Amino acid sequence: MAVPGVVDAKIQASRNKRNRGYIDRYKPNAKTRALLDQAQAVLEEYRRFWPLTCRQIFYRMVGAHGYDKTESAYGRLCHHLANARRGKVIPFDAIRDDGVTTWTMDHFDDQDDFLRHVRELGEGYTRNKLAAQDIHLEVWCEAAGMLPQLYRVAEPFSVPVFSSGGFDSLTAKKRLADRICAIEKRAIILHLGDFDPSGVSIFDAVAEDVETFVMSDRPHGLVGVEFERVALIGDQVQSFDLPTAPAKASDSRSKNWTGGTCQLEALPPDAIADILKLAIERRIDWKQYAEDPSAEETDRMLISGLLPAPEYGEGN
Numbered sequence: 001m002a003v004p005g006v007v008d009a010k011i012q013a014s015r016n017k018r019n020r021g022y023i024d025r026y027k028p029n030a031k032t033r034a035l036l037d038q039a040q041a042v043l044e045e046y047r048r049f050w051p052l053t054c055r056q057i058f059y060r061m062v063g064a065h066g067y068d069k070t071e072s073a074y075g076r077l078c079h080h081l082a083n084a085r086r087g088k089v090i091p092f093d094a095i096r097d098d099g100v101t102t103w104t105m106d107h108f109d110d111q112d113d114f115l116r117h118v119r120e121l122g123e124g125y126t127r128n129k130l131a132a133q134d135i136h137l138e139v140w141c142e143a144a145g146m147l148p149q150l151y152r153v154a155e156p157f158s159v160p161v162f163s164s165g166g167f168d169s170l171t172a173k174k175r176l177a178d179r180i181c182a183i184e185k186r187a188i189i190l191h192l193g194d195f196d197p198s199g200v201s202i203f204d205a206v207a208e209d210v211e212t213f214v215m216s217d218r219p220h221g222l223v224g225v226e227f228e229r230v231a232l233i234g235d236q237v238q239s240f241d242l243p244t245a246p247a248k249a250s251d252s253r254s255k256n257w258t259g260g261t262c263q264l265e266a267l268p269p270d271a272i273a274d275i276l277k278l279a280i281e282r283r284i285d286w287k288q289y290a291e292d293p294s295a296e297e298t299d300r301m302l303i304s305g306l307l308p309a310p311e312y313g314e315g316n
Helices: 006-016 030-045 054-065 071-086 111-123 144-157 170-183 197-217 234-239 252-256 269-281 286-306
Strands: 135-141 161-163 186-192 225-231
Touching: 030 054, 030 071, 054 071, 054 144, 111 286, 135 144, 135 170, 135 269, 144 161, 144 269, 170 186, 170 197, 186 197, 186 269, 197 225, 197 252, 225 269
Parallel strands: 135 161, 135 186, 186 225
Antiparallel strands: none
16 A cells, blocks of 8 residues: 555655666756757867876866866766766766775685786786986876876886875885885886975975985985976966865865966876976986897796696686
8 A cells, every 4th residue: 555655755766866887878968968968079089098087178178168266067977977978978087086905815716816817917017217317206196087198108107106195194205115125126106196385395295205205215326216296387387277265275285385286187188298208218217228139028928938828728
């Protein structure tokens, strides 16, 4: 027997529920369709830098299409981009909006699975290009969503890329200092973050703290650390004519800040890639770098000779 009001309540609740999974027969209205067309134009222009973050798309739309530069407009864009991905209008791998930290396990189904894994490692062996360099390089970025873009720039040089969302944590700073001391050579940390009082202040404080740890714990005098703020800096804000906002009055560091603030993701993806690549290339010993491929090939041949041959029918 139906209870008066219960059915209506369920219908109302279902209307208010958020989308889950795919959206079948996704049909945005004309206004939303126009917005998505602009977003897709941005994604197509920067396809080789996929995945982009939602905020990168937002800033490109502000600059190229006159989209409102407000947080409410940004939230609205994120909502429609999410629905467009659920509706299979925009590929999922075009945008990165996760902040997931993963702990993986090197577990194997059986010994054959392990041997296959070892052979694949040997076949894809790549020499660490930093091993023979006189310096150690790392890239740290404030926006975790941008790591895939930065990785593509840094990977040919074997330069690791880290998210600095927790850059100010004592644990992160001590681990960085310990890593530098263990490598036993001069380290250069290339940092990319927002141009604002808090970001700049935290960067300076971290640099001082890590350097102090390194100087206290280093095994010998050749070990040291240098921090370079690659982006975003005031000159880049001006030269790229990036949109700015006033410094937050609630931030105590703002009283000594001159001019506006700007987020790293306002810088076009291709500009970020060029700036980072140049910062890495300025530090590389190119003579040594040119010798690595032949050494890598020799290593790969030796490794292949040491690995057990696959058994007939393995994997079938």
